[in-house]
Amino acid sequence: MEPIIFGENLSFSYKEKEILKDLNFAFKKGERVGIVGESGSGKSTFLRLLAGLLSPTEGVVSVAGETKAEGIIKKISMVMQEAMLMPLTIKENITLGKDVPKERINEVIKAAKLDGWIDSLEEGIDTYLGDRANEISGGQAQRIAIARAMLKDADIILLDEPTSSLDKETTTEVLEALDRLMEGKTVVHVTHHPDLLKGYDRIITVKEGRFYE
Amino acid sequence: MKVLKRLTAANMIWVITAYVCLFLSIIIQFFWTIRIGMIADAIVSREKIEIKFMFIMFAILLASCLFIYLKSLAGKYATERMAHTLRMDFAGKLLKSEREAIGGYEAMSKAQNELTASSEGLSGIFDVIEQFLSGILALIFLLFANLRFTLIVLGPLIAVVLLINRIGKNLPGLVNAAMDKRISNNKTAYMIISNFEAVKVFGAEEFFEEKFKKELEEWGRLETKKERISAVTNSVSGILSQLPLLILFGVGALLIWRGYMTIGTLMIFLNMTGSFIRTITNLPSWVVRIKQFLVHLSRTDIASEIQH
Numbered sequence: 001m002e003p004i005i006f007g008e009n010l011s012f013s014y015k016e017k018e019i020l021k022d023l024n025f026a027f028k029k030g031e032r033v034g035i036v037g038e039s040g041s042g043k044s045t046f047l048r049l050l051a052g053l054l055s056p057t058e059g060v061v062s063v064a065g066e067t068k069a070e071g072i073i074k075k076i077s078m079v080m081q082e083a084m085l086m087p088l089t090i091k092e093n094i095t096l097g098k099d100v101p102k103e104r105i106n107e108v109i110k111a112a113k114l115d116g117w118i119d120s121l122e123e124g125i126d127t128y129l130g131d132r133a134n135e136i137s138g139g140q141a142q143r144i145a146i147a148r149a150m151l152k153d154a155d156i157i158l159l160d161e162p163t164s165s166l167d168k169e170t171t172t173e174v175l176e177a178l179d180r181l182m183e184g185k186t187v188v189h190v191t192h193h194p195d196l197l198k199g200y201d202r203i204i205t206v207k208e209g210r211f212y213e
Numbered sequence: 214m215k216v217l218k219r220l221t222a223a224n225m226i227w228v229i230t231a232y233v234c235l236f237l238s239i240i241i242q243f244f245w246t247i248r249i250g251m252i253a254d255a256i257v258s259r260e261k262i263e264i265k266f267m268f269i270m271f272a273i274l275l276a277s278c279l280f281i282y283l284k285s286l287a288g289k290y291a292t293e294r295m296a297h298t299l300r301m302d303f304a305g306k307l308l309k310s311e312r313e314a315i316g317g318y319e320a321m322s323k324a325q326n327e328l329t330a331s332s333e334g335l336s337g338i339f340d341v342i343e344q345f346l347s348g349i350l351a352l353i354f355l356l357f358a359n360l361r362f363t364l365i366v367l368g369p370l371i372a373v374v375l376l377i378n379r380i381g382k383n384l385p386g387l388v389n390a391a392m393d394k395r396i397s398n399n400k401t402a403y404m405i406i407s408n409f410e411a412v413k414v415f416g417a418e419e420f421f422e423e424k425f426k427k428e429l430e431e432w433g434r435l436e437t438k439k440e441r442i443s444a445v446t447n448s449v450s451g452i453l454s455q456l457p458l459l460i461l462f463g464v465g466a467l468l469i470w471r472g473y474m475t476i477g478t479l480m481i482f483l484n485m486t487g488s489f490i491r492t493i494t495n496l497p498s499w500v501v502r503i504k505q506f507l508v509h510l511s512r513t514d515i516a517s518e519i520q521h
């Protein structure tokens with residue numbers, strides 16, 4: 001089967017500093033790939049290349065048949081370490097201005113396990129997160145980010161340490177929501193915790209700009 | 214007011230120096246004006262002007278220059294010190310707060326806007342007080358010098374002030390609304406920058422662009438309205454402020470022909486009244502400015518409390 005994600009002689013540099021060197025890789029559809037490695041080894045950089053947020057300095061990256069950044073970015077969904085909440089309502093934070101039917105929003109809210117909390121709010125989903133964005137818990141914030149990612153319903157899910165800023169208990173809740181997000185998708189998950197990668201198909205270690213499996 | 218008191222107390226010596234110099238510079242200007250009137254009278258009556266008189270004029274001129282210089286120096290220094298105290302207070306509170314340095318874009322964006330507005334306001338306030346003080350002192354002088362004549366001129370003045378006051382009534386509300394919109398624009402811009410990746414991944418560029426454009430338009434609308442009203446206010450007040458002078462000239466000429474007043478005295482009156490007219494016509498806008506300044510200043514306190 002044709003791989004859904006692959007790289008050929010892929011290199012990436014910030015200015016003169018070469019971060020990723022001549023990588024060749026291929027991920028199959030539905031595969032779960034874990035990426036580990038020391039801080040600064042280039043894990044996030046790699047994920048940004050897969051997301052179409054960066055373009056390779058040399059070589060090719062292909063994601064769901066797209067090789068241009070503008071094309072790639074449409075095919076993926078992403079959850080990062082920071083939830084990236086904005087001073088908008090909960091609903092706007094999830095939809096980011098897109099016209100989405102109410103049922104669909106309720107669906108992702110349930111799947112992201114946000115329904116209990118949102119029901120307890122006086123203004124529900126229309127609660128403004130302006131100054132309160134730093135009052136809501138890290139777990140809640142991250143689950144909003146997950147709901148946002150679910151709504152995009154891309155075939156490829158990219159995760160960049162989505163639980164690393166959370167404590168143990170919240171991590172469990174967020175992981176449950178993440179499981180729902182990853183159902184039936186191709187997943188690339190960057191993390192410092194190999195125990196989060198149990199049951200993954202492949203685990204790649206990034207070291208000095210190269211991949212080791 | 215609380216904040217202003219604190220800032221003043223922290224820089225008391227400079228504030229006092231600034232205001233003493235200010236007071237003296239105004240008084241010395243008065244002496245100068247009076248002397249000029251005396252010269253005019255001497256010229257009209259073809260009297261000889263003594264050398265001693267010219268020396269005194271020269272001394273007054275020197276003293277005047279000196280105090281104007283000292284006043285502006287001390288004023289700027291006091292203002293800068295107060296603005297500095299304000300910023301340092303805020304920075305100190307920020308450091309002590311438990312949260313990350315950025316306690317939400319909104320709080321930061323607001324606080325920064327308020328701090329800038331307050332610092333600008335501080336230097337504006339000194340100018341306002343200077344003009345206000347010279348107007349009031351001029352009025353006191355006029356009342357003592359010629360009570361009846363002054364009252365004749367004051368009548369139309371008060372009418373002018375009332376009129377301008379009416380036109381400018383909804384200006385303060387507009388100014389506030391425009392400022393709030395500016396904060397909100399700032400917030401949207403900052404939001405896009407700091408969440409750039411999420412904006413790109415979830416294709417929210419248009420949403421934010423639309424939001425930004427809307428806010429910009431709203432701000433533009435308020436700003437235009439504000440400018441339109443203040444343009445009308447300014448031109449009307451410009452025309453009307455000439456009216457009392459016209460009255461002064463008319464009445465003055467009459468009194469001179471009848472021999473009740475000398476040319477020199479009229480010159481002094483024109484000068485002093487001019488200073489008072491400026492104060493009276495500007496008073497409403499000054500009050501607005503000071504009120505706004507105090508609001509900004511008090512908001513810097515609120516903004517820093519949000520951080521805790």
Ligand SMILES: Nc1ncnc2c1ncn2[C@@H]1O[C@H](COP(=O)(O)OP(=O)(O)OP(=O)(O)O)[C@@H](O)[C@H]1O
Nearest residue numbers: 014015017019037038039040041042043044045046
């Ligand atoms: N915008 C940039 N400009 C220049 N250098 C950068 C930039 N972003 C990252 N780097 C550098 O690239 C290298 C790889 O960064 P990257 O964020 O990919 O590491 P990482 O493996 O994700 O680290 P961590 O585990 O700490 O998240 C680092 O040395 C970093 O300093």
Ligand SMILES: [Mg+2]
Nearest residue numbers: 043044045160
């Ligand atoms: Mg990283």
